[in-house]
Amino acid sequence: MSGGLVALLDDVAAIAKLAAASIDDIGAAASRASVKAVGVVVDDTAVTPRYVTGFSPERELPIIWRIARGSLRNKVVFILPAALLLSQFLPWSLTPLLMVGGAYLCFEGAEKVYEAVSGKGHGADEAAVDVTSAEHEQKMVSGAIRTDFILSAEIMAISLAEVANEPLAMRAVILIVVALVITALVYGVVGVIVKMDDVGLRLAQSGSGAARLIGRGLVKGMPVVMSILSTVGTAAMLWVGGHILIDGLNNLGVQGPAHLLHDWALAAGHALPAVEGLIEWLVETLGSAVVGLVVGGLIVLVMHLIPRRGAKAAH
Numbered sequence: 001m002s003g004g005l006v007a008l009l010d011d012v013a014a015i016a017k018l019a020a021a022s023i024d025d026i027g028a029a030a031s032r033a034s035v036k037a038v039g040v041v042v043d044d045t046a047v048t049p050r051y052v053t054g055f056s057p058e059r060e061l062p063i064i065w066r067i068a069r070g071s072l073r074n075k076v077v078f079i080l081p082a083a084l085l086l087s088q089f090l091p092w093s094l095t096p097l098l099m100v101g102g103a104y105l106c107f108e109g110a111e112k113v114y115e116a117v118s119g120k121g122h123g124a125d126e127a128a129v130d131v132t133s134a135e136h137e138q139k140m141v142s143g144a145i146r147t148d149f150i151l152s153a154e155i156m157a158i159s160l161a162e163v164a165n166e167p168l169a170m171r172a173v174i175l176i177v178v179a180l181v182i183t184a185l186v187y188g189v190v191g192v193i194v195k196m197d198d199v200g201l202r203l204a205q206s207g208s209g210a211a212r213l214i215g216r217g218l219v220k221g222m223p224v225v226m227s228i229l230s231t232v233g234t235a236a237m238l239w240v241g242g243h244i245l246i247d248g249l250n251n252l253g254v255q256g257p258a259h260l261l262h263d264w265a266l267a268a269g270h271a272l273p274a275v276e277g278l279i280e281w282l283v284e285t286l287g288s289a290v291v292g293l294v295v296g297g298l299i300v301l302v303m304h305l306i307p308r309r310g311a312k313a314a315h
Contacts, residue, residue, distance in 0.1 A: 102244030110296025242292030
């Protein structure tokens, strides 16, 4: 009896160790997959705050919560099953689909550069609307969730490519963890960002001299933070999009661009051995961003030429 009990306890311990190891594996794989998607995460974080611009402070967090729920639904209900089915039955399609997403990121980044250089942004000439209306809030939330769908699809595709060799069940669990962690991270950070000016305003109006100084600093500094975040998001899109295209071509047998960029990075790193790793990363990142800007610029050019030709043909 006691021997059977000891054997049972040994089995339970072995199962517990196996479960712990599996959890560790899932955590490590989810972390690795999330890091690969960091460029899109930065862009997602940079894009979302503009959807709560103009709303009263008490509506900001509820709106962000609605967008976060829509984002999680996008990832888990729609994108995850489709990604798992493709990875299981059409694994060859992942690289081309990832490259299409990479080209889209290049286009988005290059268009933001074009708008910054030409001064033709979309926000300045939008008609005034009643931002207090439920209809406007619903419109902004729906628009944010649609934009998030594209970014979430890219995040999940990048993450899936990182764990494509895992068993199907493990892939599903890892991607669910990635979806939960990234959604919480993105919209948690967005919530903090959009409320920091309110926190600063309250501190600036308080009785403490030090608190007022900090509050004024937050009120003045948050627009700068938002501008920096937007710039970083644009750079990240170009870098990640270009890297996806170069890596995709390499996987499809067109290895020249990847080898050339790698050779340049090694040569630059050997020239400065004290910071060799950093220099190699910077060269590869800059090279990927240049590729992203060129590809995205060509797409932007085509997208802007087609409407003009259509307008001329109409006349």
